Structures are given as structure tokens and as C-alpha cells.
Amino acid sequence: MPSQFAARMDAMKPSSIRELLKMTERPDVISFAGGLPAPELFPVDDIRVAAERVFAECGARTFQYGISEGVATLRELIVAEMVSRAVACTADDVLITTGSQQGLDLLGKIFLDPGDIILTETPTYLAAIQAFQCFQANFQPVATDEQGIVPEAVDELAAKGKVRFLYVIPNFQNPTGRTLSIERRRQLVEIAQHRNFVIVEDDPYSRLRYRGEHLPPIKSFDDSGCVVYLSTLSKTVAPGFRTGWVVASQAIRDKLVIVKQAADLHTSSFDQLVLARYLSDFDNRKHVARICAAYGERYTVMDEALKQHLPADYIWTHPEGGMFLWVTGPQTLDTMTILASAIERGVAFVPGADFFPGGGGHNNMRLNFSNANPDSIRTGIERLAAICRVAV
Numbered sequence: 001m002p003s004q005f006a007a008r009m010d011a012m013k014p015s016s017i018r019e020l021l022k023m024t025e026r027p028d029v030i031s032f033a034g035g036l037p038a039p040e041l042f043p044v045d046d047i048r049v050a051a052e053r054v055f056a057e058c059g060a061r062t063f064q065y066g067i068s069e070g071v072a073t074l075r076e077l078i079v080a081e082m083v084s085r086a087v088a089c090t091a092d093d094v095l096i097t098t099g100s101q102q103g104l105d106l107l108g109k110i111f112l113d114p115g116d117i118i119l120t121e122t123p124t125y126l127a128a129i130q131a132f133q134c135f136q137a138n139f140q141p142v143a144t145d146e147q148g149i150v151p152e153a154v155d156e157l158a159a160k161g162k163v164r165f166l167y168v169i170p171n172f173q174n175p176t177g178r179t180l181s182i183e184r185r186r187q188l189v190e191i192a193q194h195r196n197f198v199i200v201e202d203d204p205y206s207r208l209r210y211r212g213e214h215l216p217p218i219k220s221f222d223d224s225g226c227v228v229y230l231s232t233l234s235k236t237v238a239p240g241f242r243t244g245w246v247v248a249s250q251a252i253r254d255k256l257v258i259v260k261q262a263a264d265l266h267t268s269s270f271d272q273l274v275l276a277r278y279l280s281d282f283d284n285r286k287h288v289a290r291i292c293a294a295y296g297e298r299y300t301v302m303d304e305a306l307k308q309h310l311p312a313d314y315i316w317t318h319p320e321g322g323m324f325l326w327v328t329g330p331q332t333l334d335t336m337t338i339l340a341s342a343i344e345r346g347v348a349f350v351p352g353a354d355f356f357p358g359g360g361g362h363n364n365m366r367l368n369f370s371n372a373n374p375d376s377i378r379t380g381i382e383r384l385a386a387i388c389r390v391a392v
């Protein structure tokens with residue numbers, strides 16, 4: 001019988017672990033699975049004051065339709081943020097999106113026809129795979145090492161056939177926590193310019209650096225408009241605002257605005273106005289420093305617990321920021337099959353396979369360390385290690 005759904009839905013399979021991960025909502029399960037920030041660190045009091053000021057200043061206007069590009073005051077504040085990240089731009093270069101997740105969807109809409117080739121790190125962000133799968137993209141996973149994606153491997157693939165874009169998460173990558181070296185950032189721009197493709201730089205985590213120096217974005221090396229830069233206020237303020245942004249060339253932005261109008265007309269006016277007030281009136285830098293101190297401590301607790309409890313043939317990454325680390329077990333380990341018993345025992349993680357569009361990752365798992373407190377992290381890792389010890 002012919003399907004009642006569009007052909008693109010054939011590639012969109014439900015996640016095999018979603019049902020299992022629903023169980024992580026049980027209070028007895030310590031979850032390292034989600035990508036959740038710590039809610040106790042949301043600046044709730046400051047946001048409340050900002051919201052009150054918006055009501056007093058704007059009244060009913062707070063709830064009026066707005067322009068698709070986004071609220072002007074917020075875009076000005078994003079410009080200042082971009083300048084602090086070594087990217088010069090103006091408010092006209094900024095498009096506010098409903099989270100950076102919407103940015104990914106809109107980029108898929110404007111760039112991808114069925115079968116178009118996109119290059120990604122190996123492994124890469126699960127929800128980006130889902131966003132681009134919707135447009136029937138042909139994923140070409142690229143070799144990736146401790147320094148991030150390997151530029152020579154990008155060049156080799158791009159020489160073989162037309163690439164629409166390269167999708168890359170340069171800082172504290174999701175899922176591995178790895179950071180792309182500065183030299184490679186420069187090289188990627190040169191390759192993109194030479195081979196004539198776009199780089200989609202997805203950068204939600206750069207401000208969550210606990211150790212070491214901030215690195216300039218790939219976008220900062222771009223003098224031709226080949227890099228589209230995405231970021232978000234989800235990790236530095238709160239994800240419930242669903243507010244992110246894109247900085248791109250005018251040609252790309254013009255197309256993005258057209259598809260954004262079709263998608264949602266604009267991002268919530270209320271959310272944007274409150275965020276603009278919050279960012280103007282309160283010291284978000286200080287707030288981010290508090291988040292970094294807490295997450296940095298949680299990372300150290302997890303790293304030490306892993307050292308203490310995991311079998312000797314397990315290794316993991318040592319990110320200098322962000323929210324995740326990436327564990328690699330022995331070849332015989334299948335993290336998908338141990339997930340059910342881990343949840344049974346009161347601990348959850350995301351199995352590695354979900355992050356590999358081309359297959360692989362059976363012996364990997366992603367652990368989030370931002371959402372559980374240090375005591376829970378110690379207990380959770382002890383539980384996980386007990387499962388790992390009997391798994392192989």
C-alpha cells in the first residue's frame with residue numbers, strides 16, 4: 001500500500017532509545033543522558049525583574065507581532081557579543097532564530113535538495129542529523145581526531161563531488177567534548193573557499209570554557225561570506241526562551257528570512273524583549289562565570305569518579321568546557337544493549353551509535369555532567385561502572 005506520508009519520512013526513523021530514555025524521568029534514575037543545563041543556575045530573579053521592566057515599558061506592545069529578523073535591541077546586543085568573539089558584524093547581519101535548532105532546520109531548507117552531500121564530524125550532534133535527514137541529505141562523515149575534524153579528509157571528500165555544506169561544532173563538541181584547533185579553523189575556511197562550499201559553524205558552547213583560552217570562531221577567518229555562524233542563549237541564559245541567532249552573508253540571510261517567515265513569522269517577541277532587557281540590565285558575564293565554575297567542578301568530579309571506577313580498558317575525553325564527555329569502551333562493548341540494565345540500576349547515558357550518521361559508535365557513550373550535582377555524579381558513575389564491569 002502506498003504510504004500516506006511524504007517520501008522524506010522514510011529516512012526519519014523514531015529513535016530506538018527514546019522509550020528507554022523516558023524512564024530517566026523516574027526520580028531514582030541519575031541521568032547523564034540529556035543535554036540539560038543546571039536549572040538551579042538559571043538567573044530566575046534577574047529574569048523576573050527584566051520581565052517586569054518590559055511590561056512597564058512596552059505594555060501591550062510586548063505581545064505584538066514583530067519583524068522576522070528579530071527585535072532590534074536584542075540584535076544590537078548580539079553584535080556586541082559577536083565582537084567579543086572576534087567577529088565584526090552589524091545588527092543587519094544577525095537573524096534571531098527560535099533556538100539554534102531552528103537555524104539548522106532553516107539552513108536545511110535553503111541549501112538541501114534530496115541526495116545533496118553534507119560533510120559532518122564523526123560523530124556529530126544527533127538533532128542536526130535529524131534536522132538534515134528531513135531534507136534527505138546524503139551524509140558523508142569525515143575523519144575526526146583529538147583536534148577535531150581533519151581538514152585533509154574534508155578536502156579529499158570535497159574534491160570528489162559537489163558538497164553543499166560542512167557542518168561543524170568547533171567548541172566542546174556535542175557529543176565528544178572535543179575542540180577544533182585554531183590552525184584547523186583557518187584551514188577549513190581556505191578549503192571551503194577553494195572548493196566552493198559553505199561551512200555551518202554551530203557554536204552553542206564556546207562561552208562555557210572552564211580552562212584554557214577562548215579560540216576565535218571559524219567565522220573570524222572568513223573574508224568571503226562562506227561561513228554561517230549559529231549560536232544561542234540556551235546555555236548562557238536558559239533554553240526555555242528558545243532564542244538563538246545566525247550571522248551570515250546577506251545572500252544567505254535573505255533566503256533564511258524567507259523560510260523563517262514560512263516557518264514561524266518570527267521568534268517570540270516577549271522572549272526577545274525580556275532577554276534584551278536582561279542582557280542590558282544585568283551582568284551576564286558574571287552569570288556565565290558562575291555556570292563555568294559549577295560545570296567545571298562537575299566535570300572534575302565525573303572525571304575522577306571515572307578514573308576510580310571504570311575498568312582499565314575504558315578511555316574518555318577531557319573537555320575544557322561544555323557539557324559532555326565521551327567514553328570509549330573495549331571493542332566488544334555494545335552500549336545500546338547495556339542501556340536497559342543501566343537504567344534498571346538507576347543510571348542513564350546516550351549510546352554512541354545515535355551520533356554516527358554512517359554507522360559505528362557501538363562501544364561509545366555520551367555522558368552529560370552539567371545537570372547532576374557532584375554527589376549524584378559520584379553515585380551515578382559507580383552504578384555505571386558496575387554495569388560496565390559485567391558487560392564484557
Ligand SMILES: Cc1ncc(COP(=O)(O)O)c(C=O)c1O
Nearest residue numbers: 035099100101125174232234244
Ligand atoms: C550542537 C548543538 N547545536 C544546537 C543545539 C540546539 O540549541 P538551541 O537550544 O539553541 O536550539 C544544541 C543543543 O543542545 C547543540 O548541542
